[in-house]
Amino acid sequence: xxxxxxxxxxxxxxxxxxxxxxxxxxxxxxxxxxxxxxxxxxxxxxxxxxxxxxxxxxxxxxxxxxxxxxxxxxxxxxxxxxxxxxxxxxxxxxxxxxxxxxxxxxxxxxxxxxxxxxxxxxxxxxxxxxxxxxxxxxxxxxxxxxxxxxxxxxxxxxxxxxxxxxxxxxxxxxxxxxxxxxxxxxxxxxxxxxxxxxxxxxxxxxxxxxxxxxxxxxxxxxxxxxxxxxxxxxxxxxxxxxxxxxxxxxxxxxxxxxxxxxxxxxxxxxxxxxxxxxxxxxxxxxxxxxxxxxxxxxxxxxxxxxxxxxxxxxxxxxxxxxxxxxxxxxxxxxxxxxxxxxxxxxxxxxxxxxxxxxxxxxxxxxxxxxxxxxxxxxxxxxxxxxxxxxxxxxxxxxxxxxxxxxxxxxxxxxxxxxxxxxxxxxxxxxxxxxxxxxxxxxxxxxxxxxxxxxxxxxxxxxxxxxxxxxxxxxxxxxxxxxxxxxxxxxxxxxxxxxxxxxxxxxxxxxxxxxxxxxxxxxxxxxxxxxxxxxxxxxxxxxxxxxxxxxxxxxxxxxxxxxxxxxxxxxxxxxxxxxxxxxxxxxxxxxxxxxxxxxxxxxxxxxxxxxxxxxxxxxxxxxxxxxxxxxxxxxxxxxxxxxxxxxxxxxxxxxxxxxxxxxxxxxxxxxx
Numbered sequence: 001x002x003x004x005x006x007x008x009x010x011x012x013x014x015x016x017x018x019x020x021x022x023x024x025x026x027x028x029x030x031x032x033x034x035x036x037x038x039x040x041x042x043x044x045x046x047x048x049x050x051x052x053x054x055x056x057x058x059x060x061x062x063x064x065x066x067x068x069x070x071x072x073x074x075x076x077x078x079x080x081x082x083x084x085x086x087x088x089x090x091x092x093x094x095x096x097x098x099x100x101x102x103x104x105x106x107x108x109x110x111x112x113x114x115x116x117x118x119x120x121x122x123x124x125x126x127x128x129x130x131x132x133x134x135x136x137x138x139x140x141x142x143x144x145x146x147x148x149x150x151x152x153x154x155x156x157x158x159x160x161x162x163x164x165x166x167x168x169x170x171x172x173x174x175x176x177x178x179x180x181x182x183x184x185x186x187x188x189x190x191x192x193x194x195x196x197x198x199x200x201x202x203x204x205x206x207x208x209x210x211x212x213x214x215x216x217x218x219x220x221x222x223x224x225x226x227x228x229x230x231x232x233x234x235x236x237x238x239x240x241x242x243x244x245x246x247x248x249x250x251x252x253x254x255x256x257x258x259x260x261x262x263x264x265x266x267x268x269x270x271x272x273x274x275x276x277x278x279x280x281x282x283x284x285x286x287x288x289x290x291x292x293x294x295x296x297x298x299x300x301x302x303x304x305x306x307x308x309x310x311x312x313x314x315x316x317x318x319x320x321x322x323x324x325x326x327x328x329x330x331x332x333x334x335x336x337x338x339x340x341x342x343x344x345x346x347x348x349x350x351x352x353x354x355x356x357x358x359x360x361x362x363x364x365x366x367x368x369x370x371x372x373x374x375x376x377x378x379x380x381x382x383x384x385x386x387x388x389x390x391x392x393x394x395x396x397x398x399x400x401x402x403x404x405x406x407x408x409x410x411x412x413x414x415x416x417x418x419x420x421x422x423x424x425x426x427x428x429x430x431x432x433x434x435x436x437x438x439x440x441x442x443x444x445x446x447x448x449x450x451x452x453x454x455x456x457x458x459x460x461x462x463x464x465x466x467x468x469x470x471x472x473x474x475x476x477x478x479x480x481x482x483x484x485x486x487x488x489x490x491x492x493x494x495x496x497x498x499x500x501x502x503x504x505x506x507x508x509x510x511x512x513x514x515x516x517x518x519x520x521x522x523x524x525x526x527x528x529x530x531x532x533x534x535x536x537x538x539x540x541x542x543x544x545x546x547x548x549x550x551x552x553x554x555x556x557x558x559x560x561x562x563x564x565x566x567x568x569x570x571x572x573x574x575x576x577x578x579x580x581x582x583x584x585x586x587x588x589x590x591x592x593x594x595x596x597x598x599x600x601x602x603x604x605x606x607x608x609x610x611x612x613x614x615x616x617x618x619x620x621x622x623x624x625x626x627x628x629x630x631x632x633x634x635x636x637x638x639x640x641x642x643x644x645x646x647x648x649x650x651x652x653x654x655x656x657x658x659x660x661x662x663x664x665x666x667x668x669x670x671x
Contacts, residue, residue: 023038023040023044024039024040025039025040025041025042025123025124025125026039026121026122026123026124027039027090027092027121027122028092028119028120028121028122028135029092029093029094029119029120029121031092032089032090032091033048033049033089033090034088034089034090035050035059035086035087035088035089036049036050036086037049039122039123039124039550040066040124041066041124041125041126041128042125042126043126044066044067045065045066045067045126045128046063046064046065046066046074046124046125046126046127046128046550047063047064047065047066047124047550048061048062048063048124048130048550049061049062050062050083050086050088051064051071051073053073053176053179053180053181053182054178054179054180055180056082056180056181057084058082058083058084059082059083059084059085059086059088060076060077060078060079060082060083060182061076061077061078061088061090061100061109061550062074062075062076062077062182062550063075063124063128063130063147063550064550065254068271068276069276070276072256072278073152073182074128074152074154074156074256074550075128075130075147075151075152075154075550076152076182077100077109077147077550078100078108078109079152079182079183079184080183080184081108081109082108083102083108085102085103087102087103087104088100088101088102088108089101089104090122092120092121092122092132093120094117094118094120096112096113096114096115096116096117096120096144097110097111097112097113098110098111098112098122098132098145099111111132111145111150112145113132113144113145115134115144117134117135117136117137117144118134118136119134119135119136120132120133120134120135120144121133121134121135124550127148127156127157127158127159128156128550129146129147129148129156129158129159130146130147130550131143131144131145131146131147132144132145132146147550148160148171149169149171150171151171151172151173152173152174152176152182153173153174153175153176153182153258153259154173154256154257154258154259155173155246155256155257155258156256157231157245157246157247157248157255158245158247159245160243160244160245161173161189161190161191161199161243161244161245162190162191162197162236162241162242162243162244163191163193163241163242163243164240164241165193165239165240165241165242166240166241170190171190171243172188172189172190172191173188173189173190173259174187174188174259175187175188175259175260175261176259176261177261178261178262185261186202186203186204186261187201187202187203187259187260187261187264188201188202188259189201189202189259189266191242191243191244192210192358193242194358194359194361195358195361195362195363196213196214196358196361196363196388196398197213197214197235197237197242197358198210198211198212198213198214198219198221198358199211199219199244201259201265201266201284201285203264207292207293208264208285208291208292209266209284209285209290209291209292210292210357210358210406211284212354212355213355213358213388213398214235214237215355215387215388215389215390215391215417216389216390216391216392217390217391218233219235220353220354220355220416220417221290221354221355221408221416222284229249230248230249230250230253230255230270231246231247231248231249231253231255232246232247232249233245233246234246234247253270253271254270254271255268255269255270255271255281256268256269257269265283265284265285266283266284267280267282267283267284268280268281268282268283269281287303288301288303288308289301289302289303289308289408290408292357292406293357293405293406294308294309294406295308295309295310295332295407296309296318296331296332296333296405297332297333297403297404297405298311298312298315298332298333298334298335298403298404299311299312299315299332299333299407300312300350300353300407300408300409301407301408301409302408302409304411311333312333312350312404312407312421313348313350313421313423313427314335314336314337314348314421314422314423314424314427315333315334315335315336316333316334316335316336317332317333318331318332318333318334319331332403335424336424336427337424337426339380339422339424340424341380344425345377345380345422345423345424345425346422346423346425346427347373347376347377347385347420347421347422347423348420348421348423348427349418349419349420350407350409350418350419350420350421351409351416351418352409352410352411352412352413352415352416352417352418353407353408353409353410353416353417353418353419354406354407354408354409354410354416355386355398355407355417355419356384356400356404356405356406356407356419357404357405357406359405360400360401360402360403361398361399361400361401362398362399362400362401363388363396363397363398363399364388364396364397365388365389365395365396365397366396367396367397368394368395368397369386369387369394369397371397372385372386372387372396372397372398372399373385373420375397375399376399376420376422377422379399379401381401381402382399382400382401382422383400383401383402383403383404383421383422384399384400384404384419384420384421384422385397385398385399385400385420386398386417386418386419386420387417387418390417404421407419496523496524497521497531499524500521500522500523500524500529500531501519501520501521501531502521504517504519504531504533505519508520508521510530510612510638511612511615512612516532516533516534516535517532517533517535518530518531518532518533519531519532519533568608568637569637570583571583571601571604571605572605572636572637575601575602575605575634580598580601580602581594581597581598583601584597584598584601599624599625599631600625602631602634603616603621603624603625603631605634605637606631606632606634607621608637608638609634609635609637609638610635610636610637610638611638614635
C-alpha cells in the first residue's frame, strides 16, 4: 500500500515536470492561458504571455521575442484596457470567440470570427503570428483569425500592412503612447490609396512623411529599399487588395519595423546576435527634405544645396506666404508667368526625384509614357506626368493636377525617378538656348582638351623618337666626343687631304680595306701620312673605325717611356722583345685566355705589314682566329711613328731618316 502511494506520487511528479519543462505553442477550447504561463512558438522565437511594460504595474497580454535577453514586445492584445492584478486568463470558446477575462468573469479584450468550427485551437507561429484555426482542418495555413491583421506598433516579416479593397478593412500601425503605456497614440503608419498607393506616416491628421509612389522596384522617395542586403520588399496592388510586406533573404536575420511616438519617426532595426542588441538600420523621416511638404508647393528640396528649397523651372518664390520664422525658404512657389495652354506649353524633365503628393493624382496602368504625355498635354490642368512603373522599360501613367507638393531630388542615379513638369513655351525656349549654349561650351572644352591631348601625344611621340635616336646614336655621340677630346686625332680639311694624295691618285694607292682604299700622302710640311677613304659601297663608318682600338689603349696619343711613337710601334717593339703580353690590358690578362690574346696580337701585326700582298685577307684572318695552325712570323709594320731606328729590321730595306715621322692608320680589315 505504501509502495503504491509512492509510485502514484512519482508518476504525478513526472507528469507535472513533463508539462512544466515542455514548451507548448497551442491551446484548445478545453484549455486556458493564465498569468504566469506562456505559449512558445515551435522554434522558440516568440512567446505569448502576460507582462507589465516599463515601470507600469498594469498587466497586458502580449507577444515578445522569447530568446532575447531584453524583452521586446511586438504585439499587445488589451492595449486600451489593462489588467490591474494577476487574475487574467485567456480562453478560446467553441462559439467562435477568443476572450481575455479578469477574475474569470469580466472580459477586457476579445476577438471574433464568423465561421463555426467544432475544434478551434489557438497557436503561436514561428513568425510571431497568433492564429485561431480549425484543429481538424487539413490545411494548417487557413486561419479563422490572426493577430497580424490587428498589429500594434511593429511590423514583422510576413505581416501585411495595407487595405482590403473588397471590404475596406485597413491594417495600420499605431505607436505606443510611451514606454510604460502601450495604448494607441496618434502616430500611425500605413498604406494610403487615393489613386496611387504610398506609405504615409501621420501624427493625427498631419502628414509627417510619405514614401512616394511604388514604382515597381521600390518607393520613389525611399533610398534604402533598393539596396537592402538581408530582406526583400514586396508591394502588391491589384483589384482586391493593396499591401506592403517584407520577407528576410536569410532566415537567420531578424528585422522589425517599429513606430516611436516620442521622436515621431518610423524606425527599422536588425538584431545583432553577437552583441545581443538591436542595430538601427533606417529612420523615416531621415533628413530635412524627408519631412512632408517642407518647401511648400511647386518647389524641390535638395539636401546638398543651400537653401535646401528651390523653385521648379517656370516657378518663382511666393513671398506673400513666406514663413515668419524661417529665413531659409519661402512659402512655396507660384508660376513665373500666367499659364496659357494656347501658346503651346511643353514639358521639361527633372531627374532622380520623389514623386509629388498623390492627393490630386490620376493613374492608368495600361498607358505608355508617350500616351501619358499626350493625355497630360491635352488637359491644361495637368501639371506633371511620369511612368507608374519604371521596370521593364517603363509602363503605366501617373498624372498630377494642381500644385505639386513634397518633391525632393536625390544625388544617386539609382534613387528616385524622372518627372515631366509642364512649363510655358518661353521656358522651353530658354531651356533650348541653355542647352545649345551648354553644348557649345562642352564642344569647345572637349575640342580644346582633344587638341591639348593631340599636342601632348605628338610631343611624347617626338620625345620617344628622339630618345630612340639618342639611344641608337649614343655610341656615335660618345665616339664623336672621343674623336674630339679623347683620341686627339689631327683634323685635316678635305682640300688639304686631296692635295696631299695628289687627288687620290692611283699611284698613291697603298691598298684596299673594308672601309675603302688607303692612299699615301705628303703634307705641306713634308710629313708622310696614310689616308683611308670611305667608299660609297662601304657599310662601315665611324663606329667601325673607332673599334680598331504572441687593347684598351688609343692609337693616336699613345706615348711610352722607351720612345715608342704609337701603339703599333709599341706592339712591334714588345713582339721583338718577346713581351707581347704587355700589350694586353691588365684586366684582360687577369680574366681572359692569354694564349688566345697573344694569337690575336700576332695576327694583328700580320695585318699591318708594309706590303699589301704580305697582309692576310679576311677569310684567312677568320681561319687564323678559329684554328691553332702555326702562323708566319710578322715583319716590321709598314708605317710607324718613330724618332729613332730600333732593331735590325728598322733600318733594312728603307731609306727613311730617324727625323722623319710617319703616320699609319691601320685596321684588321686593311684588306
